[in-house]
Amino acid sequence: xxxxxxFVCDDMxxxxxxNLDPLTETYGLSFYLQYLAHWPEYFQVAxxxxxxxxxxxxxxxxxHHENWHGHVTALTVAPEFRRLGLAAxxxxxxxxxxxxxxxYFVDLFVRVSNRVAIEMYRRLGYVVFRRxxxxxxxxxxxxxxxxxxxxxxxxxxxxxxxxxxxxxxxDID
Numbered sequence: 001x002x003x004x005x006x007f008v009c010d011d012m013x014x015x016x017x018x019n020l021d022p023l024t025e026t027y028g029l030s031f032y033l034q035y036l037a038h039w040p041e042y043f044q045v046a047x048x049x050x051x052x053x054x055x056x057x058x059x060x061x062x063x064h065h066e067n068w069h070g071h072v073t074a075l076t077v078a079p080e081f082r083r084l085g086l087a088a089x090x091x092x093x094x095x096x097x098x099x100x101x102x103x104y105f106v107d108l109f110v111r112v113s114n115r116v117a118i119e120m121y122r123r124l125g126y127v128v129f130r131r132x133x134x135x136x137x138x139x140x141x142x143x144x145x146x147x148x149x150x151x152x153x154x155x156x157x158x159x160x161x162x163x164x165x166x167x168x169x170x171d172i173d
Contacts (some may be wrong), residue, residue, distance in 0.1 A: 002086065007036060007043040007056060015045075017078050023114055024076040031070065035060065035073065041097050042070070046077070046086045054081040057062045057090040061101050066158070067173065070098025070151075072108035091124055099151045105159035106151065109144040111136055119147065127147045129159075131166040146172075 012032055018107050019026045035058050036043055042059035055077030063069050077086045091106075109132065110117050115142060118128075126147040135144035143166070150157040 001049060001082075002054060002120050003047045003049075004089065005045055006040060007045050007058070007063065009033070009036065010138050011045055011053060011056070013052075015056060018053055018055055021076060021079060023111065023117070025074055027074075032058070034124055042094060042097075044090060046081075046090060048081070052078075054078055055086045055090060057094055059094050060161040061103060066154075068101075069103045069148075069159070070101070070154060071096055072105040072106065073110070084131055088124060089118060095149065095151065099153070102153050105148045105153055107146055107148045109135060109146055112143045112145055120146070121147050128162060130163040132172065133168050135164050135169050 004028045012029060018024065022060065039060040042061070043057070045056045046054040048054050056074070057072065058074040059070055059072045061068070061070055072091070075087055075090060077084075077090075095106050106126075108126070109122070110121065110133070112118075126149045129148040130146045132144045132146055134141035136142040148160050150160050154160075
């Protein structure tokens, strides 16, 4: 049976099987530690009965007033554990935490080329709010979709009304 539990420091030495996926954004150890210190409730792991890390979600709460929201910084599931509903379960947990914090919405950024992830997020109720030009560095740089899902605080779902034009990374608040 899969266990969902808080991420702990030792997990950083055990999650390579998850982070080796080419579509997974990886960060330096200090970045993971910063999230763990500031937003521990947003950093969860799915663990197999044998102790193997199946996937994790890392996020935070940010913004002000009607822009107060939960943000998914990273969501990834190891290839051998995909299509089991783990990503949806991890997302539901982050959405629940954000709702309890009275956030208006949850947002995330996804590569425009990552069609599988985009479709999964759509099935979970997310919409493309805007396109962010050259968000991901690389050769060449790649655009991202900023996808959003309104929470109960956003009664009129204003946070999900898409922008009609793309933005640049420096224009993101």
